[in-house]
Amino acid sequence: MIPSAHGIPREEKIISTRNLKFTYEGGVQALQGLNLDIRSGDYVAIVGGNGSGKTTLAKALNGLLKPTSGTVMVNGMPTSELKVAEIAKVVGYAFQNPDHQLFCSSVEDEVRFGPLNLGYPEQEVRQKVERAIEAMNLGQLRALAPLSLRLGERRRVSIASVIAMDPQVLILDEPTTGLDAGESLELMNSLKRLNAEGKTIILITHDMKVVAEHARRVIVMANGRMILDSDSRGVFSDLAILGESNLEPPPVVRLAHRLAKHGIPHDVMSVEELVFQLLRSRGGG
């Protein structure tokens, strides 16, 4: 157990799955035996093509789907014995489409809904709501009707409504889809802050640029299996495995791979790193 900067033991497993299998009613085997540990403070991206099992996995992690066989343990308790509302205190899940969650007449009411459901006392609810509104930068919008906002804002409201329940783990399904570059960056910076404050983040995404820039650990899914679980540098140094699951690494990573024979390392992940490596190799040659 290595304590992190925030005093939360790094190696503490919040979620762990053992031989997790899930089969949908129609017979589709969406998950085929996953062994996965999520540790406190992790910043994990789950990536994979459409139909690879990402969303099923995420729903299994917060108990919306109970394993067909195998186990999912949340803080040492099997999800099969817990209600979704109990798991929601530990594992929050922001759905891909914010319009599936929003129904209140003001942003503040919307954010309040979750903690009230969990039965926190009024004082605590108020604190949690304030923190969530601040974390998602919604102060200006708090009195407005969520459904009247733009998509990027609605997404922030839906994420705030999950953060307000103060879960240890935050699962976000495709949080950057449909956002412009500015909105996306703002959202990702907010998530980075939350992670620095000790929240465990699990991103489900197609957006490999977001993965390269933010995630520390990447899980690649294909056909209901985990085909890779490594730190993000490891993932981007192996393009073949990404191709296998219909994912395309960001251009800067591909460029770095093309320049490999000129001495650029395989694990470049950002424009800054590539510039640094290029200048270095030029200076050296």
Add this chain to the structure above:
Amino acid sequence: MGGFIDLYTEADTFLHRMDPRVKIVAVLLLSLLAFILSHLYLLLALLTFIFLLLFLARATISRTAFALKFVLRFMVLIIILWPIFDPTGTPVLASLGPIKITEPAVWRGVTSAARVGCLATVWYILMFTTSQRDLVRALVKMGVRFDFGLTLAISLRFLPTFGALIDSIKDAQRARGLELSKGGLLKRSKNYVAVLVPTIVSALRTADTLSLALQSRAYGARADRTYLRDLNMRPSDYVALAVLAAILVLPAFAKFVMQVDI
């Protein structure tokens, strides 16, 4: 989910091949017949005939179980409730305070249940053997305005979509700690507001987008649109129509003109 919203099962039987207009007329005729007949034995014969048609349409028990279970439950309910609320006739079989159970009332209950069974099952035959597209085509061909036909087709098409949408919204709210079945009646109906509002909003958004999509594909540009697949009555369809007409006309003639008690 889609299993009981669209009952249509693809197969190649004479009922599947029959012109959907004939099938609609047939269902109406057989429904009328169920009202004309008042003897239990005749109604049971009609019910048997309808089940024979279902069998010929290759409707298996597993496919029809959902629908038939519903009909059966309704029939049992009628058989139980009818005698309780109908105290007329003799002999009295049992009585408890103001409630009198009489033998004729029991028979009337069973007869009504058989009639309801006929009515419900005959409509299932139509749904089992006719795709929604053909059903709508038939209605339009029979004079229903194309807009209404299209509206019906779109509604049917989107039922499963909305089923999935509601499931997803329920999941999203459960993830926020909402327990739908918790609390008393009032609390529970309040819980459903959290599902209902996003459902309606999403439905309106979908409708809005859909209407734009339709317009961008020139919907409504001409009143007399053409069809890729047209319906054509074949000789066998006319035969079926004649047979069905006979099945209705003969008992109707017997009952109303010759005053035979059937």
